[in-house]
Amino acid sequence: MIDEALREINRGCAEIIDNERVEKLLKAYFQEGKTYTVKAGFDPTAPDLHLGHTVLLQKLATFQKYGGRIQFLIGSFTATIGDPTGKNTTRKVLSQEDIVKNIQSYTTQAFKILDESKTDIVYNNDWLGKMSAADLIALASNLTVARMLERDDFSKRFKTNIAIATSEFMYPLLQGYDSVYLQSDIEIGGTDQKFNLLMGRQLQKVYNIKKQQAVLMMPILEGLDGVQKMSKSLGNYIGVSDEANDMFGKVLSISDELMWRYFELLSEKSLDEIAELQSAVKEGELHPKKVKEDLALEITTRFHNKEVAQNAKVEFDKVHSKSQIPSDISEFSCDGTIWIAKALVNCKMEPSTSQARRDIKQGGVKIDQEKVLDDKLELSSGEYLLQVGKRKFAKLKVN
RNA sequence: GGUGGGAUAGUCAAGUGGCCAACGACGGCAGACUGUAAAUCUGCUCCCUAUGGGUUCAGAGGUUCGACUCCUCUUCCCACCA
Missing domain, CATH: 3.40.50.620 (HUPs)
Known part of the structure; x- marks a missing residue:
């Protein structure tokens, strides 16, 4: 005992x-x-x-x-x-x-x-x-x-x-x-x-x-980057009160190597179980992503509950594995036509119009799933689905 | 109290009168590749409806056609001596 x-x-x-x-x-x-x-x-x-x-x-x-x-x-x-x-x-x-x-x-x-x-x-x-x-x-x-x-x-x-x-x-x-x-x-x-x-x-x-x-x-837990310690100011953290979707996604974004560290320090699994998982992955019997998903589920469940965690997983698959649009997107609206770069800033997807223009030029911005390459585009009235990079979405209604 | 050195973008760090919105590294963002991986490769990285304009190099003045660079003062840091 x-x-x-x-x-x-x-x-x-x-x-x-x-x-x-x-x-x-x-x-x-x-x-x-x-x-x-x-x-x-x-x-x-x-x-x-x-x-x-x-x-x-x-x-x-x-x-x-x-x-x-x-x-x-x-x-x-x-x-x-x-x-x-x-x-x-x-x-x-x-x-x-x-x-x-x-x-x-x-x-x-x-x-x-x-x-x-x-x-x-x-x-x-x-x-x-x-x-x-x-x-x-x-x-x-x-x-x-x-x-x-x-x-x-x-x-x-x-x-x-x-x-x-x-x-x-x-x-x-x-x-x-x-x-x-x-x-x-x-x-x-x-x-x-x-x-x-x-x-x-x-x-x-x-x-x-x-x-x-x-x-x-x-030991000090490494942040999502796997190098520096987890801290709010570095922005590489998973917050206890993070939304389930975020939490799940953040755990999944860590590297395979770092995953074992998280297992040791955060999981309730016994060290023996973890060692087993580790060797199974090494032998190729288990896909590392599957193992990581379980970890993400466990952690998300701890701070929310099982049901919510499960939903987060489903949502995650939907958005990323199948690259569909998430079900919960923040919505914005404005009056009159609006310049695309301005719109992205207003929707809090970009910090400045300069940055927005850069991303547009690099093909990182999509409207209604279509790449936008014209950084001078004006949006006239209608509803748009804006996307920057892989993760940032917003709906914009132009009146 | 004295003497000397220093302060440059998110961080580290070049730049010692014009070629400077400022080398490089890291970080960050986007693209390719993928498992939203990691690693790697490419581009970008002050702001502004922008072939241009504006504001930056601790702060305030000054010299100069022109200052991150020279001078004066101020604030803060460091070293040595007391």
Whole structure:
């Protein structure tokens, strides 16, 4: 029983520090029913969760199955300071109102995966906000600059002449202090958080709370491009609240290679099952597209439901495999004749008329399934089906 | 506080008086090929009803027929010294 739980917990992890402690905690749970706390921090600046986040959430859910209580830490304090990274980013200070709103949408999304009854939502503003300057200095004295510069991203930025604000040095300390205050048994984060996570361990020791958290690091999920990490700003993400059709399509658009990575980190299938699929594909017994479809179905079902997911698949086949027109297209209308390039911009299919003209010249624009090559075309009254590239559709009614 | 270096498109990065809407790389978009794949190949990649016009090279002034390039001030970053 314990072995099975351990195996499941270890799955997909990039690194675990102090695995013995995890084992002890599980033992205590299975033998004496003792629960333990698992901390994970979330920054309420971006209200949209994507699959990159769910890797972490799914791991938390696993802990919930085996006696873990989740400390769902909202970085409400750190968010009000703003993260002054890079030279181009202006300090973004969130109002308390925004934070509350973001947290709302954050948690509703998170509870699609987490068990609410085993989750405690905590805000670090509650304790960090009360610290005095003296407390802060005392905290800061635990860390040397040299040590701070060991951190990979800091040293990289330092070497490449990118600004590092002093407040950024405070981040790991504050995050580590959260673990002291919460007396966490385990903390989970991405591999990029290693330094911060370890800071929690160190500070727990310094502040003498008689335990040191185990640290579990999840790999960073690659985005749709398969290279960079999934993030909203890079636009290579699958959002938790994406439409079923989008979600399904996005999963299918990943490369075959990346698919296995997604399987490991996102699927509920056991590692053995996945290995079987993988060898079947390799032997040519299974078409990779079929396997990918199953993955897409599983993921879409998780965030919507089975029926909707199935519909998404049907719709997808219709549009792409058979290159028919999707059933749900946004509609626009306008008065009088309209220049084609302008029309495409108005229908939000192109960012500028210049871009529209370029696409037209390259044969990327279709009206009613027919390629348009004349970039000066005027549309007189009537109804048109506009298409840019393979995916963008819109209906336009000219009055 | 002192001295020196730097800021160029989504990112990185050339350009040191006119040939500059600005080399190149990455990213992105479109086309071919496909499984909407991936890889590869081709074209495009500031805005504007456009063989033309407009606005750009941190910001504000100045020199010049002409400035991304020279000068002055400002802001921000980096290095060394204190």
